[in-house]
Amino acid sequence: MKDVRAPILAWGAYLVVLGASVAATLLAPGLMGHIFSLLCAAILASLILMFFMGLRAADNLLRVFALAGLMWLTIMVSLTMMDYISRDINECPNAQADDVAINTQECPLDSARSSDKS
Amino acid sequence: MSEAAANQASESYLSSGWRIRDWLLTTDHKRVAWLYTISITAFFFLGGLAALVIRLELMTPDGDVVSADAYNQLFTIHGVVMVWFFLIPSIPNTLGNFLLPLMVGAKDLAFPKLNLISWYIYTVGGLFTIAAVITSGVDTGWTFYTPYSTQFADRAVVAALTGVFVVGFSSIATGINFIVTTHKMRAPGLTWFRLPLFVWANYATSLVMVLATPVLSATLILLILERMMGIGIFDPALGGDPILFQHLFWFYSHPAVYIMILPGMGVVSELITCFSRKTVFGYHGMALSILAISVFGFLVWGHHMFVSGQSLYAGLMFSLFSFFVALPSAIKTFNWTATLYKGKLIFSAVMIYALSFVGLFTIGGFTGIFLASLAVDVHVHDTYFVVAHFHYIMVGSMVTAYIGGLHFWWPKMTGRMYPELWAKVAALALFIGFNLTFFPQYLMGYAGMPRRYQTYPEDFQILHVMSSLGAGVLAIGYLLPLVYLLWSLRWGKRAPPNPWRAAGLEWRTDSPPPKHNFLEPQTVTGPPYDYDTIDNK
Amino acid sequence: MTTTPSTTSKAVPDEQFDDLTQQRQAVLMGMWIFLATELMLFGGIFTAFTVYRFAYPDVFAEAATHLDLKLGTLNTVLLVTSSLFMALAERAVNAERRRLTLTFLLVTISIGVIFLGIKGYEWHHEYTEKLMPILGLEFIYPGANPDRAEMFFNFYYVLTGLHAVHMSMGLVMLTVLVVFTMRWRDPPRLGRQIQINGLYWAFVDVVWVFIFTTQYLLRA
Numbered sequence: 080m081k082d083v084r085a086p087i088l089a090w091g092a093y094l095v096v097l098g099a100s101v102a103a104t105l106l107a108p109g110l111m112g113h114i115f116s117l118l119c120a121a122i123l124a125s126l127i128l129m130f131f132m133g134l135r136a137a138d139n140l141l142r143v144f145a146l147a148g149l150m151w152l153t154i155m156v157s158l159t160m161m162d163y164i165s166r167d168i169n170e171c172p173n174a175q176a177d178d179v180a181i182n183t184q185e186c187p188l189d190s191a192r193s194s195d196k197s
Numbered sequence: 198m199s200e201a202a203a204n205q206a207s208e209s210y211l212s213s214g215w216r217i218r219d220w221l222l223t224t225d226h227k228r229v230a231w232l233y234t235i236s237i238t239a240f241f242f243l244g245g246l247a248a249l250v251i252r253l254e255l256m257t258p259d260g261d262v263v264s265a266d267a268y269n270q271l272f273t274i275h276g277v278v279m280v281w282f283f284l285i286p287s288i289p290n291t292l293g294n295f296l297l298p299l300m301v302g303a304k305d306l307a308f309p310k311l312n313l314i315s316w317y318i319y320t321v322g323g324l325f326t327i328a329a330v331i332t333s334g335v336d337t338g339w340t341f342y343t344p345y346s347t348q349f350a351d352r353a354v355v356a357a358l359t360g361v362f363v364v365g366f367s368s369i370a371t372g373i374n375f376i377v378t379t380h381k382m383r384a385p386g387l388t389w390f391r392l393p394l395f396v397w398a399n400y401a402t403s404l405v406m407v408l409a410t411p412v413l414s415a416t417l418i419l420l421i422l423e424r425m426m427g428i429g430i431f432d433p434a435l436g437g438d439p440i441l442f443q444h445l446f447w448f449y450s451h452p453a454v455y456i457m458i459l460p461g462m463g464v465v466s467e468l469i470t471c472f473s474r475k476t477v478f479g480y481h482g483m484a485l486s487i488l489a490i491s492v493f494g495f496l497v498w499g500h501h502m503f504v505s506g507q508s509l510y511a512g513l514m515f516s517l518f519s520f521f522v523a524l525p526s527a528i529k530t531f532n533w534t535a536t537l538y539k540g541k542l543i544f545s546a547v548m549i550y551a552l553s554f555v556g557l558f559t560i561g562g563f564t565g566i567f568l569a570s571l572a573v574d575v576h577v578h579d580t581y582f583v584v585a586h587f588h589y590i591m592v593g594s595m596v597t598a599y600i601g602g603l604h605f606w607w608p609k610m611t612g613r614m615y616p617e618l619w620a621k622v623a624a625l626a627l628f629i630g631f632n633l634t635f636f637p638q639y640l641m642g643y644a645g646m647p648r649r650y651q652t653y654p655e656d657f658q659i660l661h662v663m664s665s666l667g668a669g670v671l672a673i674g675y676l677l678p679l680v681y682l683l684w685s686l687r688w689g690k691r692a693p694p695n696p697w698r699a700a701g702l703e704w705r706t707d708s709p710p711p712k713h714n715f716l717e718p719q720t721v722t723g724p725p726y727d728y729d730t731i732d733n734k
Numbered sequence: 735m736t737t738t739p740s741t742t743s744k745a746v747p748d749e750q751f752d753d754l755t756q757q758r759q760a761v762l763m764g765m766w767i768f769l770a771t772e773l774m775l776f777g778g779i780f781t782a783f784t785v786y787r788f789a790y791p792d793v794f795a796e797a798a799t800h801l802d803l804k805l806g807t808l809n810t811v812l813l814v815t816s817s818l819f820m821a822l823a824e825r826a827v828n829a830e831r832r833r834l835t836l837t838f839l840l841v842t843i844s845i846g847v848i849f850l851g852i853k854g855y856e857w858h859h860e861y862t863e864k865l866m867p868i869l870g871l872e873f874i875y876p877g878a879n880p881d882r883a884e885m886f887f888n889f890y891y892v893l894t895g896l897h898a899v900h901m902s903m904g905l906v907m908l909t910v911l912v913v914f915t916m917r918w919r920d921p922p923r924l925g926r927q928i929q930i931n932g933l934y935w936a937f938v939d940v941v942w943v944f945i946f947t948t949q950y951l952l953r954a
Contacts, residue, residue, distance in 0.1 A: 086821040093814050101807050104951045108795075113952045120947035124940045127814070131821045131936040133929075138759075140380065141766050148770035151408045152777040154495055158514075159444045159781050160788065162499065166508035168438045168789050305750035307760045373767045381760040382750075411771040415778030419892065426868045428888045430782055435885045441785055445778055713749075 089130035224309035244278035276339030288460035302384025326360025372406035398463025413449035447498035461598030473540025486525030519569035546620030550601025561589025582642025608692030627674030633667025
């Protein structure tokens with residue numbers, strides 16, 4: 080059996096990075112910890128892709144397909160967020176500026192639904 | 198090879214094996230193409246029937262043919278059937294299925310069993326959805342917008358959604374099959390820039406199918422879960438945003454527009470070059486603009502949501518991106534026109550279809566630019582202007598290309614010629630009927646006639662009556678081919694291998710082709726559409 | 735256990751292909767494209783999650799603390815270990831070592847079943863804590879903004895549920911592979927099948943990495 084060292088080493092590296100990610104969440108919760116955990120997730124995923132899914136040895140075309148999937152995901156998330164960073168979904172449509180806080184004012188659809196349930 | 202075996206190999210794919218299981222369990226891409234053709238034609242005429250009742254109702258300003266509720270159900274049936282079960286699978290699964298392996302010189306698609314399974318998924322899912330929509334009277338429209346579809350519609354929405362979800366798998370299977378076949382099964386010498394544009398178009402379509410359809414699946418899963426299990430992802434009471442559904446829905450459904458139109462562009466490129474006896478003008482530009490359309494198509498979905506409550510900033514950006522997608526479309530239109538220039542034009546029925554496509558696509562495309570402009574869209578959104586625009590693209594262009602392509606490759610598919618005179622009559626009926634139906638809709642839409650209404654002010658009646666009469670002519674344009682193409686199966690003249698003296702590998706083999714497409718492995722040595730060489734031989 | 739090349743292998747490609755290399759490449763490519771569709775399937779739901787995570791950052795971070803981080807981490811370790819054994823099974827079958835292949839496959843399956851068991855235990859635990867707002871079950875949330883927190887749990891159940899469905903399909907396929915390995919009819923063909931299913935299994939692991947990170951780790 081050839082090349083068993085690489086996957087086993089990758090597995091070891093995975094556990095180390097996972098440990099770091101969990102530790103960061105416990106020791107430094109908050110934005111920085113979250114960013115660190117997301118970075119770790121990217122590393123963990125790459126380890127699996129490279130060593131368990133053979134992307135390291137795959138021909139370029141397969142890498143292009145893998146990248147294309149990633150790129151399309153980026154398009155979907157970023158263009159969707161383009162709307163949400165410039166709009167507050169907590170705000171009721173046509174609501175007055177002073178009653179936008181969460182739960183202080185029911186949106187028309189909220190009341191429509193609650194009366195629907197009763 | 199023994200002589201008996203050689204005879205068997207050269208036998209046409211139609212000649213033997215006429216037991217039911219030889220068709221229902223076939224893995225031959227050519228036979229699966231026929232299975233798809235039959236299903237798709239049935240769905241097309243069902244959707245068309247719903248449209249005819251709608252047009253009949255709209256002859257008068259009052260609701261007098263059907264009830265308001267039935268009217269909502271009718272446009273839902275029309276939309277669901279035409280979009281999900283006709284337009285999306287139409288060209289790729291019929292002509293594409295038949296021709297893609299032939300055009301790349303392969304024996305079959307890469308995964309023939311998957312191909313057959315996709316037909317079963319499609320047909321069963323389609324019938325299931327239609328049964329659900331008709332029996333329970335689903336009235337959500339084909340778009341299933343939240344919160345209506347999740348919180349208010351009291352019909353079998355879940356069943357309809359499940360059917361559409363299932364049919365998505367058939368799209369994905371087709372996409373995977375086409376991409377792998379194009380990459381891995383091309384004949385020696387058939388480089389990417391020697392591929393017919395029809396193959397390019399189907400390849401780009403498959404990319405869109407593969408990358409977009411799963412998002413629709415995810416969205417439908419979320420809808421189904423919200424209705425069935427109360428997992429309210431789009432529920433405003435939990436801080437959910439119904440507009441998010443539209444984002445996810447149009448991330449699929451806008452590129453799906455290109456699933457519908459790209460194969461039509463591929464077909465028309467083949468037809469125009471053949472009947473101009475000239476190579477395609479700007480082949481590289483044509484191929485790359487097909488790819489560009491399929492990529493840009495993913496960046497523009499927000500133009501369906503200009504007035505739905507998305508932010509103005511997002512609206513501006515999506516408007517800008519929508520203008521970008523017009524560029525490659527314009528390149529294609531100019532190149533078709535330039536291909537005609539100084540060509541030796543032959544005005545056969547097929548050519549009439551192709552020219553109709555170019556004209557109707559141009560009108561539909563230009564009005565698309567109107568709609569991509571934020572301010573104009575606020576005025577005409579949800580009016581007949583939008584209806585007319587997308588019918589010019591989806592019906593005027595796509596269906597015309599489909600029927601034109603069906604005529605062009607009919608001799609190859611069946612080994613029979615169709616009656617040319619009748620085909621010309623049908624092509625003209627289609628062009629006249631179509632414009633009579635939908636051009637008045639631009640006018641009334643601009644004047645403020647909203648879509649999805651059963652009744653309307655009397656001022657609009659003259660335009661509505663014109664539109665309804667046009668629908669009648671259009672129906673003749675669609676029914677005629679059904680009749681004479683079926684007639685030709687038995688009484689049509691036998692077709693030679695290459696009746697149009699066309700370029701392309703598919704014309705090198707018999708009509709109809711043998712089971713494994715070619716008797717000898719094919720090699721390609723020259724550029725595509727080399728009509729100068731063909732005509733000077 | 736044999737290490738000599740099998741003599742029974744039928745080195746004939748399926749009829750639509752010219753040779754085995756073409757077939758192998760085509761199947762591999764088909765699988766990668768299929769995985770890209772899976773990515774977009776989960777991607778759609780992750781997009782929706784991103785929108786709400788951005789809109790309600792504090793409520794979501796607070797709600798995440800109600801998940802069991804220990805069991806989540808344990809499951810992540812288990813799943814990557816099963817991926818390792820799957821990768822080893824692929825190498826074993828290529829070396830034509832039947833018993834070793836079988837062992838590795840069975841270990842992979844066992845770990846997968848344990849994963850689902852732990853997941854089920856977690857769900858049950860959340861059910862008893864009244865944190866399962868599905869099918870009209872009572873949802874009693876101890877923190878602020880229970881409605882927005884309910885949205886978090888909705889995503890948690892959609893994502894973990896969809897992942898569990900994928901795991902189950904993977905387990906069924908792995909079981910079929912065990913039967914094929916026991917028969918050992920055509921090892922090169924079996925090698926291709928194990929490779930393809932290994933891709934799927936590892937991909938399900940990739941998805942889990944992101945579910946674990948976004949649901950368990952982005953906590954207050």
